[in-house]
Amino acid sequence: QKEVEQNSGPLSVPEGAIASLNCTYSDRGSQSFFWYRQYSGKSPELIMFIYSNGDKEDGRFTAQLNKASQYVSLLIRDSQPSDSATYLCAPEGSTLGRLYFGRGTQLTVWP
Amino acid sequence: DAGVIQSPRHEVTEMGQEVTLRCKPISGHDYLFWYRQTMMRGLELLIYFNNNVPIDDSGMPEDRFSAKMPNASFSTLKIQPSEPRDSAVYFCASSTRGGGSYEQYFGPGTRLTVT
Secondary structure: OOOEEEOOOOEEEEOOOOEEEEEEEOOOOOOOEEEEEEOOOOOOEEEEEEOOOEEEEEOOEEEEEEOOOOEEEEEEOOOOHHHOEEEEEEEEOOOOOOEOOOOOEEEEEEO | OOOOEEEOOEEEEOOOOOEEEEEEOOOOOOEEEEEEEEOOOEEEEEEEEEOOEEEEOOOOOOOOEEEEEEEOOEEEEEEOOOOHHHOEEEEEEEEOOEOOEOOOEEOOOEEEEEO
16 A cells, blocks of 8 residues: 655645645655645646656745655745645556545645 | 546436446546545545556445446446445546656546435
8 A cells, every 4th residue: 555644734824935745655666746736626736746856846836855755845935825725745656657645735825 | 638528517316326427538648547535535546547448446445336448538437326425526537658757637526426
């Protein structure tokens, strides 16, 4: 069983702050890691992925990966109320094509 | 591209009835996934296909659930007979190996309520 653990929420930050979302995974064979955002009542939406150790930046979002520690994170800079959603971490398992989803962290950004 | 298409968007049925959910993946994608999402259990993978062939159905709850993919552009998930505990949102997703990884794209989901 591939385990994916995300920091328990809900996480609440003020507008303009940095939101930090964390994820650990058990499958050492995982090579790619995806972050999805899911608004209430909507389907998960891919926001970014990372497959190399280190940081990957895309606008206000930065994904960080440390394969040795089996840890991946997502930082959201200058958080906006529109970022309020549940964020799902999904490592790609050693089985080609399959993603393993965490339970998600609910983020609320208050004005 | 139209994205992943699912129908119906909402389904309300009585216990014991047969329910069929439908999915059209993104054209050119060779993987198709069926997920179920509830507050209690989160997002669960039920079954997935590669090139129309079921690869892993270990997430299918029981024999009441079945899935088919007769061609590359269509899949169904059937529940017969349905039970109240099947109430959930069912998502279909598709993917292909693009840029070295398998990004999955989700459909809008089908909200199933079994009374």
